[in-house]
Amino acid sequence: MKLFIPNLLANDEAGFWFPPQGSTVAEGVDSVYFFILYVCTFFFVLIVGLMVLFMIKYRHRPGVEAEKTVTHNLTLELSWSVIPTILTIIMFWVGFTSYLDMRTPPDSSYEIDVVAKKWSWAFKYPNGWIESELHIPKGENVTLTMASDDVLHSLWIPAFRTKMDVVPGRYTQEWFNATKAGTYPLMCAEYCGQKHSEMITKVVVHETRGDFDKWLKIAADIHKNKTPVEAGEYFYKTRGCIQCHSLDGVKKNGPSFKGLFGKERQFTDGTSAVADANYIRNSILEPQSKIVVGFRPIMPTFKGQLTDQDITAIIAFIKSQK
Amino acid sequence: MATIVDSSNPKSNLPVQYRELNYLNCSKGWKSWFFTLDHKRIGVMYLIGVTASFFFGGIFAVLLRTELLSPTKLLMGPDTYNQMFTLHGAIMTFLVIIPGVPAAIGNVILPVMLGAKDVAFPRMNLCSFYLWMFGAAFFVAAIVLGGLDTGWTFYTPYSITSNTSVITALLGVFILGFSSIFTGLNFIVTIHTMRPPGMTWFKMPLFLWALYATALIQVLATPVLGITGLLLVVERAFHIGIFDPALGGDPVLFQHFFWFYSHPAVYVMILPAMGVISEVIAVHSRKHIFGYRFIAYSSIAIAIFGFLVWGHHMFVSGQSKVVAVIFSAITFSVSIPSAIKVFNWLTTMYKGSIRFTTAMCYGLSFIFIFSIGGLTGLFLATLATDVHLHDTYFVVAHFHYVMMGSSLVGLFAAVHHWWPKISGKLFSEFWGRIACLGVFTGFNLTFFPQFILGTRGMPRRYYTYLPEFQNLHIMSTMGAYLLGISSALMAATLIYSVYRGKKAPANPWGGASLEWQCSSPPPHNNFDHPPHAGDPYVMESVVYDEEVEGFVPVECHEKKTGATTASGDNEV
Numbered sequence A: 001m002k003l004f005i006p007n008l009l010a011n012d013e014a015g016f017w018f019p020p021q022g023s024t025v026a027e028g029v030d031s032v033y034f035f036i037l038y039v040c041t042f043f044f045v046l047i048v049g050l051m052v053l054f055m056i057k058y059r060h061r062p063g064v065e066a067e068k069t070v071t072h073n074l075t076l077e078l079s080w081s082v083i084p085t086i087l088t089i090i091m092f093w094v095g096f097t098s099y100l101d102m103r104t105p106p107d108s109s110y111e112i113d114v115v116a117k118k119w120s121w122a123f124k125y126p127n128g129w130i131e132s133e134l135h136i137p138k139g140e141n142v143t144l145t146m147a148s149d150d151v152l153h154s155l156w157i158p159a160f161r162t163k164m165d166v167v168p169g170r171y172t173q174e175w176f177n178a179t180k181a182g183t184y185p186l187m188c189a190e191y192c193g194q195k196h197s198e199m200i201t202k203v204v205v206h207e208t209r210g211d212f213d214k215w216l217k218i219a220a221d222i223h224k225n226k227t228p229v230e231a232g233e234y235f236y237k238t239r240g241c242i243q244c245h246s247l248d249g250v251k252k253n254g255p256s257f258k259g260l261f262g263k264e265r266q267f268t269d270g271t272s273a274v275a276d277a278n279y280i281r282n283s284i285l286e287p288q289s290k291i292v293v294g295f296r297p298i299m300p301t302f303k304g305q306l307t308d309q310d311i312t313a314i315i316a317f318i319k320s321q322k
Numbered sequence B: 001m002a003t004i005v006d007s008s009n010p011k012s013n014l015p016v017q018y019r020e021l022n023y024l025n026c027s028k029g030w031k032s033w034f035f036t037l038d039h040k041r042i043g044v045m046y047l048i049g050v051t052a053s054f055f056f057g058g059i060f061a062v063l064l065r066t067e068l069l070s071p072t073k074l075l076m077g078p079d080t081y082n083q084m085f086t087l088h089g090a091i092m093t094f095l096v097i098i099p100g101v102p103a104a105i106g107n108v109i110l111p112v113m114l115g116a117k118d119v120a121f122p123r124m125n126l127c128s129f130y131l132w133m134f135g136a137a138f139f140v141a142a143i144v145l146g147g148l149d150t151g152w153t154f155y156t157p158y159s160i161t162s163n164t165s166v167i168t169a170l171l172g173v174f175i176l177g178f179s180s181i182f183t184g185l186n187f188i189v190t191i192h193t194m195r196p197p198g199m200t201w202f203k204m205p206l207f208l209w210a211l212y213a214t215a216l217i218q219v220l221a222t223p224v225l226g227i228t229g230l231l232l233v234v235e236r237a238f239h240i241g242i243f244d245p246a247l248g249g250d251p252v253l254f255q256h257f258f259w260f261y262s263h264p265a266v267y268v269m270i271l272p273a274m275g276v277i278s279e280v281i282a283v284h285s286r287k288h289i290f291g292y293r294f295i296a297y298s299s300i301a302i303a304i305f306g307f308l309v310w311g312h313h314m315f316v317s318g319q320s321k322v323v324a325v326i327f328s329a330i331t332f333s334v335s336i337p338s339a340i341k342v343f344n345w346l347t348t349m350y351k352g353s354i355r356f357t358t359a360m361c362y363g364l365s366f367i368f369i370f371s372i373g374g375l376t377g378l379f380l381a382t383l384a385t386d387v388h389l390h391d392t393y394f395v396v397a398h399f400h401y402v403m404m405g406s407s408l409v410g411l412f413a414a415v416h417h418w419w420p421k422i423s424g425k426l427f428s429e430f431w432g433r434i435a436c437l438g439v440f441t442g443f444n445l446t447f448f449p450q451f452i453l454g455t456r457g458m459p460r461r462y463y464t465y466l467p468e469f470q471n472l473h474i475m476s477t478m479g480a481y482l483l484g485i486s487s488a489l490m491a492a493t494l495i496y497s498v499y500r501g502k503k504a505p506a507n508p509w510g511g512a513s514l515e516w517q518c519s520s521p522p523p524h525n526n527f528d529h530p531p532h533a534g535d536p537y538v539m540e541s542v543v544y545d546e547e548v549e550g551f552v553p554v555e556c557h558e559k560k561t562g563a564t565t566a567s568g569d570n571e572v
Helices: A026-057 A074-103 A207-218 A228-238 A275-287 A308-319 B029-032 B039-067 B077-112 B122-144 B166-192 B206-238 B251-286 B293-308 B323-350 B358-381 B382-387 B392-422 B429-456 B467-500 B554-561
Strands: A110-117 A120-126 A134-137 A139-149 A153-157 A164-165 A172-177 A182-188 A200-206 A264-266 A270-273 B542-545 B552-553
Touching: A026 A074, A026 B323, A026 B382, A074 B323, A074 B358, A110 A134, A110 A153, A110 A228, A120 A134, A139 A164, A139 B392, A164 A172, A164 B382, A172 A308, A172 B467, A200 A207, A200 A270, A207 A275, A228 A308, A264 B552, A270 B039, A275 A308, B039 B077, B039 B122, B039 B392, B039 B467, B077 B122, B077 B166, B077 B251, B077 B392, B122 B166, B166 B206, B206 B293, B251 B293, B251 B323, B251 B358, B251 B392, B323 B358, B323 B382, B323 B542, B358 B382, B358 B392, B382 B429, B392 B429, B392 B467, B542 B554, B552 B554
Parallel strands: A110 A139, A134 A200
Antiparallel strands: A110 A120, A139 A172, A153 A164, A153 A182, A182 A200, A264 A270, B542 B552
């Protein structure tokens, strides 16, 4: 069903109901959807059609009373119980078989680990590189093994028609096989607090495995192909710092980085310290140990997620924010 | 048949509608209301409370929709937005829809429909109202003490970590639960023990069947919500590790507990509305209801199946695939009794004499809206499509079609159908119908675009969104404005009628159930003697009388006019 309504759709390839199909299971899901849609449309037209017909035909006219008719009819009532039952059994079955395709990860699969936290995604590739965007090759099975650092999140890629909650305290899995190169939105579908709606990033589907490997190699080499300040900015943007620490002096959930380096900080335990390299490193690894006055202890730790080289780059970046 | 006369009144040979004392004016002063044991007064107080809550929930809705006119900030920041959608949901669910039809309308109508003087436990009834007020006060306190931003579902672990007034709100929910259980118990006992001579189970009006099925759910499911709420309070206060994974708890367990109540609660919201529609369609079509037993059984079937399907809220929660498949299969079972009811209502209209009164207009709107709400449930019961649609605007649209479009429109139908009985006044049918048209149009304009938003990829509970969704959001917000204005018009029409409305006859629409046999409004004790009940759907037992401008029993009419009209005797 390709009903095109100008201005309503941003993407030419999108249908009236759905974004473009981007994975192997999308077509199955869409066809189940349209099957149900047609059955429902039939019944809806039947019900409302009869209702309108009766409204017109049997409207009250002066002097005309309602005609006495039978008050029950077993055959009729059984038929409108049994026919919908059969239809719903068919619906269950088609939905069930498509679901099995969607939820059975294939044996050989490219594996990416996902950590969700308020309010960013971290995709960890097999070579250890962590990126806030999901990059995958086209035509290859990809399995995401997902964990959450704090609350419930849910990873949803509308173009792939798959979604799975990310539950703290356990791993959940989601797999897909992208059919078309391009960029698609990836978002959090389970309410997770203040910036739930900003927990949106993109999936980049590379045309070939070669393209993907090349991208991964370059991306992972960040300290080689970027200056420390550039690398620090990259971490700032990709590891979630940007959600709480502004660069323009605005106070968000955490202190702004503007002019931070070298300044005296007052802590809630009454002590104070100068924001130097050691202080910043400690704040990244042990964020709860010193809380600056006026802020809540909500920053997650980055221990094990950032190397010393990464932290050095972040320090360089903060230092550059005069 | 309507042989109740007031012997102390000199006009006692006149039909009851000419009596002057009624439940509204039989005693005066605020004490006579606040300490009343009269089910009708308690029902009216509920109705006022529910309306006030609806006003606040509605204001929140309009503000939320206004914010969503644009993906950028218009009125409020994300924190305020999150608190507002939470309170909109919690107020509308716990303070408006759940008590709406059963506690407000049910309290006024149920005993009168049974030909009883009151409910079985009048003091418990008053207690349940004060528990409701007390619970509502906790909600107000939660708003004042820093809001609530967890969503009305209180999902863990977010609700454990959120620094808003979660405990206050949960205590409110706990207390409201008791109110709901008391009302349910009262209705079950009343229906079991106080039916009048001649009213067997299968001669009971279908509204009573619906209230009975609802009461069963209230009594059996609500304790689970209470316990879950308490566990969450304990978890927050003492960090025991029931739901918090950081302490070894399981957040999915909370979802199981929560939905074990909250899915059946959906039927607490919709079943009474279905009961209302069964009455409204039959009375205003002047036809015997079609397939009485199937409708009665389907209410009970919905109540039973409602307990077995909670897992369909959790297809993507990480519960096992086998469990998801089983829940999907059982979920479809709920759709069948719902479909049966719709077909029965349609057939009831067949060869009727349909009067488009305001109540009937809401009844017909209900059939239209509930069909969409029910049918879109099939997309969510089906596993493959639910994975895509879960937690999107499709779900928002679906449950608003069921909870708001159907339950609330059912409540509106009930209010208009029984307004002459409750207030003793007739409202302006013209303005009533205009408001109904506005509600219907505004509602569909608000929520239909949300189905499309959902399938296209708009998640629910989003403060901001991708720019391509803006047009549909604007449509939706315009609908919400129309809906808000129309609801206000409806309220104005009804309130105006209290002061300036024409005095209502005992039976303005021609209903054959017992509540139409006592005067409007009913006297303090409803009936002096239990009336003899016949078939509540033999509409031929009453005929229109020009003099009283309402319907009167056939035999009274004959006695007065001496005419011999065709007898629609409903004596058994």
